[in-house]
Structures are given as C-alpha cells and as structure tokens.
Amino acid sequence: MTGSVVRQAGRALRGRRILVVEDEYFLADELARGLAGAEAEVVGPIATAQGALDLLEGPAPPDAAILDVNLAGEDVYPVADALLALGIPFLFTTGYDQATILGRHASVRRLEKPVDTATVLRALDLILADRASRTGAAEWRSHGPSAPEWGTRAQSREFDRILARE
Amino acid sequence: MTPTVLPDVVAGLDEIPITDALATRPRRRPDYEAEAQALAELVEALAVSPATVPQRLVDLLVGMGVAGSAGISLLTSGEISGETSGEGARSVRGRAIAGTWATHRGDGVPFDEGLPALVVTRNTPLLVSRPQARVPAAPVEPPLQELLLVPFHAGDEPVGTLWAGTHDLGRGFDGEDLRLLTRLARFASAACVMTGALDEARAARTELERRVADGARALAEAHETLRETEARHRTDLEREVAERTAELRSSRDLVQATLDRSADMIQVFEAVRDASGGIVDFYCRLNNRTAECRLGEMHGQSLLACDPGAVRDGIFEAFRQVVETGRPSVTEPRPAHEPFNGRFHRSVVKLGDGVATTTREMTTWNEAQEAIPQAGDAVARVRLEESEAKYRHLFNSIDEGFCIVELIFDDRQRPVDYRFLSVNPAFDQQTGLGDATGRTMRELLPGLEANWFETFGRIALNGVAERFERRSGALDRWYEVYAFRVGTAEQRQVALLFKDIQPRKSAEAALRESEERLSQFGEASSDVLWMRDAATYQWVYLTPAFETIYGLDRATALSGDHMVSWVELIVPDDRAGAVESLHRVRAGGSVTFEYRVRRPGDGGIRWIRDTGFPMRDAAGAVCWIGGVGRDITEERETAEHMSVLVAELQHRTRNLMGVVRATADKTLRNSSGLADFRERYGTRLAALARVQGLLSRLAEGERVSFDELIRSEVAALDGEASRVSLSGPKAVALRSSTVQIFAMALHELATNALKYGALAQPQAHLEIRWHVDAAEPERAPWLHVDWRERGVRMPARDGLPQGSGSGRELIERALPYQLGARTTFVMEPDGVHCTIALPVSEQTIRERAKAALRRNSEPADPDADRGG
Structure with missing residues (x-):
C-alpha cells in the first residue's frame, strides 16, 4: 500500500462516512487507517452486528459500509439487511468461499481476505460513484422502476474489469 | 271467211254451236268418186295391214285436199290431270299424222291433249279457229287457221279424234267436210277395232304358246329332279347297306373278340335230337378262345365226341335239363379227367334249342384266395421284425x-x-x-x-x-x-x-452350499442386501441388516405391499427420486441413489445409499432387481462436518494472514530500525505460531484452557520462567475465537516484562493470578486475570522507555474491541499491574469432556463454536 494508490483511489471517498464492521482488531485498525488516509470519515470500526446496527440508528447514517461476513461466529447479515433497506451500498469481506454467502446477498460484491487496503478503497469508490449516478437518475426518473440489483451486477462487472487490470 | 262463233278460249268451247256454225257455211259438193277411191284404198289397207289404216286415212285426207294437215290422236282411257279441262286429262297413246305437220309426227301437236279430250268427253265434233292461239303450247309452224275434230270410236266408245286442219286463210271447213270426216272416222274406227281384235288374238296365241313352253319346261325340270332324287336315294341306300354291313361285321367281330377276350370259357351248343325228338347229343356252335385253349377246338363238333366224360360228369344231363326246362343251371363241377380236371364254376342257360355255357376255371383263383392270408401274415411278420429292429436299436443306443x-x-x-x-x-x-x-x-x-x-x-x-x-x-x-x-x-x-x-x-448340492455360503455373507453384512421382483417390485430377499438400518423388523416390512411400505419409510422429499431410481434399474441400468428414511421406532433420520442393479434371466430379460443398501448417515455427517471444518480453516487462515500483515505494518511503524523490527516481529510471529499450535492440536469440541495458554507463553521466556508465579484454576476453557488475540496480548505483556519489567531485573518477579467469576448464573462466566509485576525498579517517568506501546494498545484497545474484555493497565511504583476480565466458555474443560462423551452418540454438535 502506498500513499499514491490511496490518493488516486480515494477521490470519491473524501469526506464520506464509511461504516467498518470487522471483528478482528488488527484488520479493523488497518482499514480504518486506510480510510482515514483517503480522507474518509470512519464510522466504527465495530466488531459486532448489534454494535453496527446501533450505529445505523444514529443521526448520521454512513454513505457506504464494509462488512466482515463472520463476526466471531456471528453472521453479519442483519447489518446487510438493514443497509439494503436504507439504500446504503456496501461490500463484504470474507475468509469463506463465495458459496457461503447467503442467497439474498449473493450478488453483493465481496472481497476475499486477506484484503488489500487499496482494493477496498477502489471498491468503495466505485459503489459510491455508482450510487451517485443512480441517485442522479432517480431525480428525473422518479417514477421509473427501481433496480437495486442492477447496480450490484454492473458493479460486479466493473470490479472484474478493474481487478483484471491489476 | 272468218268463223264467227268460235270463242277465244278453250274453256268456252262449251258454248259454241259447232253444227250451227258449219250449217251456216255454204257446203261444197260432195266428191263421191274421190270418196269411193279413198274407201277402196282403206279397205285394201285394212285387208293387208290393218295397223296401217289410220295413217293411210290421214294421208288420204291430205291427198284429197280436204286438209293441209290431218291426224288421229288416240287417248288413254284414264284421267291424268285436270289442268287443261275440268273433265280430266287423257294422254295420247297413239297417233297418226300427215300433211304439212307430218314432220311433227314424233313431237305431237299443240292441241293433242286438250282438244281431243274435249271431243272424246263430249262425243261431238268440234270446230276451232286458230287453235294454237288458244292452247298454251309452243307454236307449231305453219299455224292452223281452222281445226275440225270428230270423235274416233272403238266400238261404241269414243277413244280419240280424227282431226283436220287448214293452213290457208281462205279455206274454211263446211258441212261436207264434217260429213266426210265423220264417215271416214267411222271406217277407221272399224279398222281399229279389227286391229285390236287381231292383236288380242295374236296375244292370246302367244300366251298359249308361252304356257305350253312353260309347261314343257316344268315337266322337264320335274323329270330331272325326279331322276336326281332317285339317284341320291339309291346312293344313300347303297351307303346305308354298306354301313349296316360293316356294323354287323364289326358287331360280330366285337362279340367274338369279347368272347375271346373273356377269361371264361364260353360255348354255345345246339341240341341234337333223334327221330323221336329226344336229345342225344349237343353240337358245338361256338367256342371262344379261352375254351379253345383250355378244351381244344370243339367248333362244329359233337359234345360227346369231344368230351367222352360229359355223360359221366353230368354235363350232358345238365345241358339237356336246361334245354327242356328252360331253367339256368349253376354248378361247380370238379371233373377229374384230362383236359377237364380242375375246379370250375359253370353256368348254363337255354339258348334257342340248345344252351350257352360260361365256365370259369376256379383252380387259380382259389389258390390265390388261399395265398392272401399267408401273404398278410408275411407282411405282418416283416413289420414286426422292423419294429423289433427299431426297438432294439433304441434299446442299444x-x-x-x-x-x-x-x-x-x-x-x-x-x-x-x-x-x-x-x-x-x-x-x-x-x-x-x-x-x-x-x-x-x-x-x-x-x-x-x-x-x-x-x-x-x-x-x-x-x-x-x-x-x-x-x-x-x-x-x-x-x-x-x-x-x-x-x-x-x-x-x-x-x-x-x-x-x-x-x-x-x-451340482445341485454344490449350488445349495454356495447359496448358503452367500446367504451367510448376506446375513453377516452390515449392508442391506436385497432383491426385488422386477415385475411387482416386491422384495424376494432381504438381509437382517435391514432391521438395524431401517429400525423395522423384516416381518413387518414384508407384510402387505413391500414397495408401498418401503416408500412410506422414505422421507417425502426423497421418495420420487428413490422410486425413479428403481424404475431405471428395472429398465436395465445400474443406479446408485441416496435417500433418507425415518426409522419408525425412534423417528431418527438415516441416510441410505442404495446401489441397484438388474438381474437377468437366461433370455436377458430383467427379472429381478438386486441391491446393496448402506447406512451412510455418519459418512454424510462426517463429510458435512469436514466441509465446515475446511471452510473454518480457510477462514482462520485468511484472517491470520490479514493479522500477520497488519502486525507487520504496525511493528514497522513502531520500530526504530530494521534490526528492531526483525526482533519484535520475530517474537510476535512466534507467539502467533504458538497459539496456532495450541489451536490446531485441539480435538473436536475441545478448548484451549487458560493455564495452557499462559504456561505456553511463559515457557517461551527462555529460562526466566522461574521468576514467574502462576496461581489459578486449571481447565478454564477459553473460547477458541478469543485465544489468538488473547495470546498476543499476553505475549506483549511478557515481552515488555522481559525487556523492561519484572523479568528484566533479577530482584523482581511476576505474579499471574486468575479466577473464574460465576457469581451471576444467568450470564456467561468471566475469567479474571491479574498480571502483577513486583519489585521492579521503575525508571523515571519521562526518561525510560515503557515499551513500544503495543502491549498497552492490545490490552486497552484490542481486547475490549475484539473480546468485549474489561481491562486495566497501570504502571505501579514497583511494576506493571494489568487486569483482564473476559467472558469464557460456560463449561470447564472437564465438563466439556464429559459432555463430549455423551454427545458421541449424537449426529452433530449444534454447540460447535466457531472461531472469528
């Protein structure tokens, strides 16, 4: 991880509130440092699902989130469900294979551990940019059909393209 | 001189008083001499050739100067048409013509048909002026100035007219002309009658002659026919005679041939009588070939002469009686003298004054009759021998x-x-x-x-x-x-x-033994061996392992429809697949299929893997379905568990990699140089490795106990362990998810103690005490650890390093963050005092061990604790 990567990737993250849910202290610390380097505002980090849900109850919801799937044996899915309901984009990080992701979140982009901080930042950058464009579209297409999964699929393709470039 | 009273049209002639007109004209004086001369000539003509009289008459009229042209027109008697008059038309059938118009003899004259018909019809004379102007006919030159017509009679009937015409304008007819014409016409008509009579007579004679000729010819023809008929009849008769003769001859030949061809002796005898009429002998009149061959030529000879034994044998008497009584006789004589010895069948019938006999030689026939049964016996004997031969052959082969x-x-x-x-x-x-x-x-x-x-x-x-x-x-x-x-x-x-x-x-015994041995295999196998009838799917073989696996005795399973009871044991979700698999086996495939059954006894679910295979009869048709079923419940659970463990291991490993990297970053940030980094990072990696070692040695359900963890860390202190005192209960089980970070925190504490604290100074020592706080039964027990370094000469607060701060960070931040621990870290005057309180597993190691023993019989450990 270098500063240039952080700067390059983190343009869209500046000033954004990013919720970090990760039970492993060292990994949470590392992510928080990376986000801070990209001038994002870290919400958390938090090691438990309940703690994350409590944070979402707060007055200023995050702009995006990064969720560790397994929190000391506890599933993070309640948090994912809440984020979906709030329309907040998020990423998974996991040490498991893809097959272990719960069905309704199977299309959510996930990053396999160990995660490179720069990759996480780029991924967050993308989902934030994507949400911005969808929000913009929603302003003049307020009656159009909402397609929450469309974004995630497009997002996946974009990720594939980026990762292939690396 | 112009006629005054003639009308202009013929139709008006009725009105003309001709006689009166003529009467008003002056009559010339009759010329009797010329008249007599004419009559004489006419008489002569009549005598010589009556047919020429009319022509002679008109010639005379012209010659006498009475008429320029004159003629006679004879009419037919029938009416032709009414064109020229209402009286009906008559055609001219004969004519004579003389004078100027003589050249028209063949053409006719213009008034031929009209005026003569009028004259004939009226039977009166007629005087016409310029007649050609009054008839619609071609004009004939020179034209007539006047025309006088008088009737011409045949007998009393008017048949024509005698006419006279003048061509001169100055010449008109008068009464004298009428008288002369009338007289001459009467003479001519007499001639005409005569001519007719003569013609009739001639015609009659000709007819007679014709009839005579016809009769003569017919006679000749009849004669000829008669002659021919006679000849034909004679020929027929001759042929018939010849044929009859031939028939008779062939008939006779046929009779003879028939007689000759007969195998019987046929003879005809005629009685020979003496003067008194008594029969004294028989004369042979016929002797057929068979008789001739057998008895010699007897034709024309005496019976008694030919066969002297005839009287003795009774033949003569037999013949005589037949002749006299007329009754046929049938005998079977057996004469014993040559050439008559033998056996015979003789029938005698009366024929005229004699007899006809038929004699059959019976000797050969009887012999043949006798031979038949013998031949039959021979045939039967041969057949029997053949039969016996066949039997013998069978017997031998x-x-x-x-x-x-x-x-x-x-x-x-x-x-x-x-x-x-x-x-x-x-x-x-x-x-x-x-x-x-x-x-x-x-x-x-x-x-x-x-x-x-x-x-x-x-x-x-x-x-x-x-x-x-x-x-x-x-x-x-x-x-x-x-x-x-x-x-x-x-x-x-x-x-x-x-x-x-x-x-x-x-072979049967061997097979039975083999079956028994196989059966023993089946009985002993922990797998279910089974066979089903391919047609009905009913079990025909089922080994005892069924009872163990399915938890149902075989007697129950084999009652009713086995297929139905088996399917009902299968959990509903798996039924269709299992039945379909059996169908596929029956169709000829080997199929391995898995399904769950619910044991009726305890309700337990068992996984079964069945391998079905078709068993065929000699013709290759699938008649049974064989199968081996195995309880794979444990196998499946193990596999599932293994997959969970593998996933867990992967998860831990990946997290660990992240931790290793984060630790490296952190160490790097706090290191004064590469050598410093190397030392710090090396020991941290070693601590991580130790705790992984502890974790990996754990069996299922086991936990790392706190004393193990702390002793492992202390043992790594290179001989300084003697200055460490440990006190607390053993077998306090740590949650696996807590072990790694907890170990790293303890490692940082120990590292600091070794570098700067209790283990770095000989007079100092380290006390580690712990206990479990189970005061609140509703909540999980907590482990309280008290880390106290004593006797440490503490450096000045602002001068001496107190470590990298990593230990403190871990205690104060990481443990609370990751484990929800409550910690304190205080620099006491004689050393560091650190307290850590964290929730631990609800059971001690010992209790868990007991629980693990109990769980061995259960399929899974729902309590299984997964690491973070």
Whole structure:
C-alpha cells in the first residue's frame, strides 16, 4: 500500500462516512487507517452486528459500509439487511468461499481476505460513484422502476474489469 | 271467211254451236268418186295391214285436199290431270299424222291433249279457229287457221279424234267436210277395232304358246329332279347297306373278340335230337378262345365226341335239363379227367334249342384266395421284425440304462430280489454292474437297499408305472427311474428306464452350499442386501441388516405391499427420486441413489445409499432387481462436518494472514530500525505460531484452557520462567475465537516484562493470578486475570522507555474491541499491574469432556463454536 494508490483511489471517498464492521482488531485498525488516509470519515470500526446496527440508528447514517461476513461466529447479515433497506451500498469481506454467502446477498460484491487496503478503497469508490449516478437518475426518473440489483451486477462487472487490470 | 262463233278460249268451247256454225257455211259438193277411191284404198289397207289404216286415212285426207294437215290422236282411257279441262286429262297413246305437220309426227301437236279430250268427253265434233292461239303450247309452224275434230270410236266408245286442219286463210271447213270426216272416222274406227281384235288374238296365241313352253319346261325340270332324287336315294341306300354291313361285321367281330377276350370259357351248343325228338347229343356252335385253349377246338363238333366224360360228369344231363326246362343251371363241377380236371364254376342257360355255357376255371383263383392270408401274415411278420429292429436299436443306443427284470418273491409273497432278463449296453455304465443278464440283483450287489425291491414288486403286481428319484447307498449314486410293468401280473416282469443323476445332484448340492455360503455373507453384512421382483417390485430377499438400518423388523416390512411400505419409510422429499431410481434399474441400468428414511421406532433420520442393479434371466430379460443398501448417515455427517471444518480453516487462515500483515505494518511503524523490527516481529510471529499450535492440536469440541495458554507463553521466556508465579484454576476453557488475540496480548505483556519489567531485573518477579467469576448464573462466566509485576525498579517517568506501546494498545484497545474484555493497565511504583476480565466458555474443560462423551452418540454438535 502506498500513499499514491490511496490518493488516486480515494477521490470519491473524501469526506464520506464509511461504516467498518470487522471483528478482528488488527484488520479493523488497518482499514480504518486506510480510510482515514483517503480522507474518509470512519464510522466504527465495530466488531459486532448489534454494535453496527446501533450505529445505523444514529443521526448520521454512513454513505457506504464494509462488512466482515463472520463476526466471531456471528453472521453479519442483519447489518446487510438493514443497509439494503436504507439504500446504503456496501461490500463484504470474507475468509469463506463465495458459496457461503447467503442467497439474498449473493450478488453483493465481496472481497476475499486477506484484503488489500487499496482494493477496498477502489471498491468503495466505485459503489459510491455508482450510487451517485443512480441517485442522479432517480431525480428525473422518479417514477421509473427501481433496480437495486442492477447496480450490484454492473458493479460486479466493473470490479472484474478493474481487478483484471491489476 | 272468218268463223264467227268460235270463242277465244278453250274453256268456252262449251258454248259454241259447232253444227250451227258449219250449217251456216255454204257446203261444197260432195266428191263421191274421190270418196269411193279413198274407201277402196282403206279397205285394201285394212285387208293387208290393218295397223296401217289410220295413217293411210290421214294421208288420204291430205291427198284429197280436204286438209293441209290431218291426224288421229288416240287417248288413254284414264284421267291424268285436270289442268287443261275440268273433265280430266287423257294422254295420247297413239297417233297418226300427215300433211304439212307430218314432220311433227314424233313431237305431237299443240292441241293433242286438250282438244281431243274435249271431243272424246263430249262425243261431238268440234270446230276451232286458230287453235294454237288458244292452247298454251309452243307454236307449231305453219299455224292452223281452222281445226275440225270428230270423235274416233272403238266400238261404241269414243277413244280419240280424227282431226283436220287448214293452213290457208281462205279455206274454211263446211258441212261436207264434217260429213266426210265423220264417215271416214267411222271406217277407221272399224279398222281399229279389227286391229285390236287381231292383236288380242295374236296375244292370246302367244300366251298359249308361252304356257305350253312353260309347261314343257316344268315337266322337264320335274323329270330331272325326279331322276336326281332317285339317284341320291339309291346312293344313300347303297351307303346305308354298306354301313349296316360293316356294323354287323364289326358287331360280330366285337362279340367274338369279347368272347375271346373273356377269361371264361364260353360255348354255345345246339341240341341234337333223334327221330323221336329226344336229345342225344349237343353240337358245338361256338367256342371262344379261352375254351379253345383250355378244351381244344370243339367248333362244329359233337359234345360227346369231344368230351367222352360229359355223360359221366353230368354235363350232358345238365345241358339237356336246361334245354327242356328252360331253367339256368349253376354248378361247380370238379371233373377229374384230362383236359377237364380242375375246379370250375359253370353256368348254363337255354339258348334257342340248345344252351350257352360260361365256365370259369376256379383252380387259380382259389389258390390265390388261399395265398392272401399267408401273404398278410408275411407282411405282418416283416413289420414286426422292423419294429423289433427299431426297438432294439433304441434299446442299444440310448444313454439311459434300460433293463427288464423278473421279480422274485419269497414264500410270503414279499419281493426280495429280481433277475435281469435283458439289459442294454448303457446299463453297465449307469450301474457299474457288468454281465448282469441272467443274474439276480442280490448276486451282483448283495447290499442293495430293500426299498428298491419293494417298489419294483409293487409295480409288478399292480401294473402302475412309477417315476421317482432315489439314491442308492450300495451303488453310491442318485438315480432317476421310470419303471413300468411288462406283460401280465403273473409274469412279474418290470422294465426299468433309469439314469444316473449323481452329477446333477452334486451340482445341485454344490449350488445349495454356495447359496448358503452367500446367504451367510448376506446375513453377516452390515449392508442391506436385497432383491426385488422386477415385475411387482416386491422384495424376494432381504438381509437382517435391514432391521438395524431401517429400525423395522423384516416381518413387518414384508407384510402387505413391500414397495408401498418401503416408500412410506422414505422421507417425502426423497421418495420420487428413490422410486425413479428403481424404475431405471428395472429398465436395465445400474443406479446408485441416496435417500433418507425415518426409522419408525425412534423417528431418527438415516441416510441410505442404495446401489441397484438388474438381474437377468437366461433370455436377458430383467427379472429381478438386486441391491446393496448402506447406512451412510455418519459418512454424510462426517463429510458435512469436514466441509465446515475446511471452510473454518480457510477462514482462520485468511484472517491470520490479514493479522500477520497488519502486525507487520504496525511493528514497522513502531520500530526504530530494521534490526528492531526483525526482533519484535520475530517474537510476535512466534507467539502467533504458538497459539496456532495450541489451536490446531485441539480435538473436536475441545478448548484451549487458560493455564495452557499462559504456561505456553511463559515457557517461551527462555529460562526466566522461574521468576514467574502462576496461581489459578486449571481447565478454564477459553473460547477458541478469543485465544489468538488473547495470546498476543499476553505475549506483549511478557515481552515488555522481559525487556523492561519484572523479568528484566533479577530482584523482581511476576505474579499471574486468575479466577473464574460465576457469581451471576444467568450470564456467561468471566475469567479474571491479574498480571502483577513486583519489585521492579521503575525508571523515571519521562526518561525510560515503557515499551513500544503495543502491549498497552492490545490490552486497552484490542481486547475490549475484539473480546468485549474489561481491562486495566497501570504502571505501579514497583511494576506493571494489568487486569483482564473476559467472558469464557460456560463449561470447564472437564465438563466439556464429559459432555463430549455423551454427545458421541449424537449426529452433530449444534454447540460447535466457531472461531472469528
């Protein structure tokens, strides 16, 4: 991880509130440092699902989130469900294979551990940019059909393209 | 001079008073001399040629100067048409014409048809002025100035007209002309009548002559016909005579040939009578060829002369009686003299004054009759011999043993032995007994079981054939026997057809043994071995393992429809797949399929893997479905568990990699140089490795205990462990998810102690105490650890390093963050004092061990604790 990567990737993250849910202290610390380097505002980090849900109850919801799937044996899915309901984009990080992701979140982009901080930042950058464009579209297409999964699929393709470039 | 009264049209002629007109004209004086001359000429003509009279008359009229042109027109009597007058038309049938118009003799004159018809009809004379102007006909030159017509009669009938015409304007007719014409016409008509009579007479004669000629011709023809008929009849008669003759001849020949061809002797005799009328001999009138050959030529000879024995043999008397009584006679004489010796069948009938006889030579016929039964016997004998030959051939060539035995009974009528009357070649091989014929069974084999004698004795007496399989110990063989009686009960003979079936029996026994052994395999197998009928799907074989696996006794499983009861044991979700798999096996495939059954006894679910395969009959059709079923519940659970463990391991490993990297970053940030980094990072990695070692050695359900963890860390302190005192309960189980970070925190504390604290100074020491706080039963127990370094000479607060701060960060931030721990970290005057309180597993290690023992019988550990 270098500063240039952080700067390059983190343009869209500046000033954004990013919720970090990760039970492993060292990994949470590392992510928080990376986000801070990209001038994002870290919400958390938090090691438990309940703690994350409590944070979402707060007055200023995050702009995006990064969720560790397994929190000391506890599933993070309640948090994912809440984020979906709030329309907040998020990423998974996991040490498991893809097959272990719960069905309704199977299309959510996930990053396999160990995660490179720069990759996480780029991924967050993308989902934030994507949400911005969808929000913009929603302003003049307020009656159009909402397609929450469309974004995630497009997002996946974009990720594939980026990762292939690396 | 112009006629005054003539009308202009013919139709108006009725009105003309012709006689009056003529009367008003002056009459010239008759010329009687010329008239007489004319009559004389006419008479002459009449005498010579009456037919020329009309022409002669008109010539005379012209010659006398009475008329410029004159003519006679004779009309037919019938009416033709009414064109020119209302009286009907008459055509001209004859004419004579003279004078200026003579050249028109062939053409006719313009008034031919109109005016003469008028004259004939009225029967009066007529005077017409310029007649051609009044008739619509072609003008004839020179034209007539006047025309005078008088009727011309045949007998009393007017048949025509005599006319006279003048061409000169100055010449008109007068009364004299009328008188002359009338007279001449009367003369001419007489001539005409005569001519007609003459013609009729001539015609009659001609007719007569014709009739005579016809008659003569007919006569000639009739004569000729008669002649021909006579000739034909004669020819026919001659032919008929010839044919009849030929027929008669052929008929006679046929009779003769028939007689000659007859195998019988046929003779005809005529009686020879003496003066008194008594029959004294017979004269042979006919003797056919057979008779001639047999008896010699008798034709025309005397019976008594030819056959002197005829009287003695009664032939003569027989003939005589037939002749006199008329009654036929049939005899079978047996004359004993040449050439008549032999046996005969003779019939005699009366024929005229004599007899006809038919005699048949019976000798050969009788011989043939006698030969027939003999030939029949011969045929039957030959057939019997053939039959016997066939039987003998069969007897000799069959593989089965065959023999005919005669039963021997003792004085109490019990069968005790039998004697071999005949045996076939296979007998020796089938029994092992040689040279049996004529000997008894007991001689050959004294030890033969008594039941053989009893069986054959029974058959010999009651005649009921028997078929059976029986072993003979004495012969050491199995036999299949068919025994039946031959002849009567008194003969006591039995035929035995038998076969050594020892090889078959051995094979059967071997098969049975093999089946039993296989059955033992099946019985002993922990897998279910089963067979189903392919048609009905019913079980035909099911090993005891079924009861163990399915938890249902076989008697229950095999009651009712097995297929239905089996399907009902399967959990609903898996039924369709299992049934479909059986169908596929029946269709010829080998199929391995898995399904769950719910054991009816305890409701437990068992996973079963069945391998079904088709079993075929000799024709290749699937008649059974075979299968092996295995309880794979444990196998599946193990596999599932393994997959969970693998996923867990992967998760831990990846997290660990992240931790390693984060630790490296952190160490790097706090290191003063590469050497410093190397030392710090090395020991941290070692600590991580130790805790991984502890974790990886754990068996299922086991936990790392706190004392293990702390001792492991202390043991790594390189000989400084003696200055560490540990006190607290053993077997406090740590949650696996807490072990790694907890170990790293302890490692940082120990590292600091070793570098700067209690273990770095000889007078100082380290006390580690712990206890479990279970004061609140509702909540998880907490482990309280108290880390106290004592006797440490603490450096000045602002001068001495207190470590990298990593230890403190871990205690104060990481443990609370990751484990929800409550920690304190205080620099006491004589050393560091650190407290850590964190929730631990609810059970101690010992308790968990006991629980693990209990759980061994259960499929899964729902309590399984997964690491973070």
